[in-house]
Amino acid sequence: MPNPMFDRIALIGIGLIGSSLARKIRQENLAGEIVISTRSQETLARAAELGLGDRYLSDPAEAVVEADLVIVSVPVGSSGAVAELIASSLKTGAIVTDVGSTKASVIAQMQPHMPEHVHFIPGHPLAGTEKSGPDAGFAELFENRWCILTPLEGTDEAAVERLAAFWRGCGSNIDTMDPQHHDMVLAMVSHLPHIIAYNIVGTADDLETVTKSEVIKYSASGFRDFTRLAASDPTMWRDVCLHNKDAILEMLSRFSEDLASLQRAIRWGDGDKLFEMFTRTRAVRRSIIEAGQEIDAPDFGRFVASHPEKR
């Protein structure tokens, strides 16, 4: 077996992303040793039961000692606190990265704590499911997904390339961009969809003319699609909303403007306009399938997944 890519990787946070990384690191021999730390004793004990790492430590400062790569996988609102805790224990030349869904805020929180002798390279793997916790992770989570790195000016290029190689080893494709652009893009492709999904599920839950049991029973007619994103981790998504506020408000305002226009077309019975709006959106899905970012099966492959005998 070739030498592992890193001698020691420290995973701070062992939820869906952290535990998927742990599994993939082991599978691909990306680290000689995996050290895991997380704040909750219960989660740490579960990670140990699952055998996700080699050592398990409550104290993140202890966990990062002698680590060549430190991956912080916590809700973005906790990044600053973690950075402060680990700062003085980081090894010279270590790469410190994160997986947070917002980048400008994470940089503002973490960078002030980072010593000169480490390479701090913010990152964001665009991968996940609606599940959370160490049991929910799986090694293939990052397969053919994009990981965006947002290195700061003056960052050592060899270190960036080393981190990119790590993510490629996890199955990801790599892009780099500046943090502000990342936050704008993600506000559109990820944050807005989640917020809209949470909102529509909340609207349905509040109705009095339609009962909850009707919403549940008849959900296969469209509604259930939104319940997946709306089942995502509330702490993570609260923090995203608090830490990418400006870009999210901008996207929300465009969405609402467009919705007002669509609503007007419905009110005035403008069939041609509705037809045009409902036609152009078809091409977007086709492109996503062609880009390998969506399954090419009707209904997200639900039927295939639940009827293995029909494959």
Added chain:
Amino acid sequence: MPNPMFDRIALIGIGLIGSSLARKIRQENLAGEIVISTRSQETLARAAELGLGDRYLSDPAEAVVEADLVIVSVPVGSSGAVAELIASSLKTGAIVTDVGSTKASVIAQMQPHMPEHVHFIPGHPLAGTEKSGPDAGFAELFENRWCILTPLEGTDEAAVERLAAFWRGCGSNIDTMDPQHHDMVLAMVSHLPHIIAYNIVGTADDLETVTKSEVIKYSASGFRDFTRLAASDPTMWRDVCLHNKDAILEMLSRFSEDLASLQRAIRWGDGDKLFEMFTRTRAVRRSIIEAGQEIDAPDFGRFVASHPEKR
């Protein structure tokens, strides 16, 4: 083999729903003869190539002759025209039903044309995928889905029960309700989700700060979920918007009100409110899975569907 449930079934319209019915009727021997009619010559020829029926006729009036069950599966805006065309050819005692997503409008369009000697029973199977056309149908489409019947006052109960038995034979569960309530329920669980999905995909398509290629590449972070509903048949959905206007406008207005409140919580950084809103929606998905209306696998089972070896 037992006698078929109906001697002759006429299917007017042979898209996703009509062609799924044709396949299931054959599989379960629900009809002695399947007669298919649709307006497009090309679609009719394709239905014949697929062997979906026993006879194929351009003229719907000819197709319904001697049929015991007539199922109209066309965009809801065309229901009135079809009803007018077939009215004088309907057999005495025939059951005439439809599969339209709106019920009050379909009744207003069709009932005036229906002769006294037939049983007109509006219906709506809550089943579908984002695909359309005769190739997209499959026999299992209605399996464990709900079919809502909205019989008019004074309708023969035996005829309603016969139609219910037919849908149960297709694998559906049956509910009956009044047309107005149906339209209100569906505006929430189906029409609003589709409109919101069309809208968000349109918003993304219009942005200039985020490129189309970025939207496509990074869509797995949430956005792609919405592209499925937004890839649905534009004619069908234009008609739904035009024919269930009041209920849709009511649901849109509630949705927008809730979204304004959520937006305000984001603007003012009200983390507690966001956390509360994002927490209660999780339970809704759990209930849908428990009700057997959603697959109990992360990410809609996409991973399972695309990695059969990992099952």
